[in-house]
Amino acid sequence: MIDLSLKKGVTNLVDKVIGLEYMLYAKGVLAKEKARRKGKNLLADNRGMAVVEIVLIIAVIVGVLYVFKDKIGALIENIFSKLDGKTDEFMSET
Numbered sequence: 001m002i003d004l005s006l007k008k009g010v011t012n013l014v015d016k017v018i019g020l021e022y023m024l025y026a027k028g029v030l031a032k033e034k035a036r037r038k039g040k041n042l043l044a045d046n047r048g049m050a051v052v053e054i055v056l057i058i059a060v061i062v063g064v065l066y067v068f069k070d071k072i073g074a075l076i077e078n079i080f081s082k083l084d085g086k087t088d089e090f091m092s093e094t
Contacts, residue, residue, distance in 0.1 A: 065072065
């Protein structure tokens with residue numbers, strides 16, 4: 001015959017193990033949900049987008065300038081030579 005106090009102790013121990021198992025399960029479910037929310041929030045986070053957009057715009061501008069550097073250089077040289085001629089003309093009149 002099993003001692004009644006031993007049976008009560010075993011029952012309490014089983015209850016504690018079941019409670020601990022449920023608590024660990026609940027923590028695992030909560031951790032999984034928290035990780036899922038963090039992943040979703042990470043994809044929805046737009047804090048760095050402005051910097052990325054500015055860097056991309058600058059990269060495109062630099063690329064265009066590099067491609068057309070000869071034509072842009074000739075255009076600027078032409079403008080400055082015209083300005084130089086006009087200033088010489090203006091200075092000689094005065």
